[in-house]
Amino acid sequence: MFYRGRKLEDASAHSFSDLGHGYAKDAFNVYYKGKEIDDATAGTFTILKDGYAKDAFNAYYKGKEIDGASAGTFTILKDGYAKDAFNAYYKGRRIEGASGASFKVMSDGYAKDSFNTYYKGRETNF
Structure with missing residues (x-):
């Protein structure tokens, strides 16, 4: 398997699938733009939207693990915002002091x- 002319060393051609939005996976690994995502679980990996994805244990934004995000309660809102039971996030970064439990997106980038x-x-x- 190749991404932009570069061979994906550990990718299995038999189980490889393009998930869209830069993400791909095979039976064992998950990739974002041709780079393996460390610790991502291929069997439970799901694309959400707006660059977000998750597996059973972690949430991701554009292939990077979102530090501290709770995958079990992680949901996408809109306009780049997401939340879990405890925190809110904007484009993959935790919003300092924001409460996930009460967080709501309004409009035009406001929340x-x-x-x-x-x-x-x-x-x-x-």
Whole structure:
């Protein structure tokens, strides 16, 4: 298997599938733009949308593990936002101080939780 002319050393041609949005997997490994995603579990790996994906243990944004994200409760919202039971995220980065339990996306890049308002993932005075 090749990605942009570069051989994927450990990829199995028999089980390889292109998942779209830069992601691919075989029976044992998951790839993003031709690079293996460390610790991703191929058997449970699912593409969500907007660059997000998850497996049974972790959530990912554009092939990078989202540090501390809870895969079991991880959901995509819109406009680059996502959340789990504890935190909110914008384009794969945890939004400092945001509460996942009360986090809601409004419109035009704005979001809010019980305590603050955010614009494109940053706290703002709205």
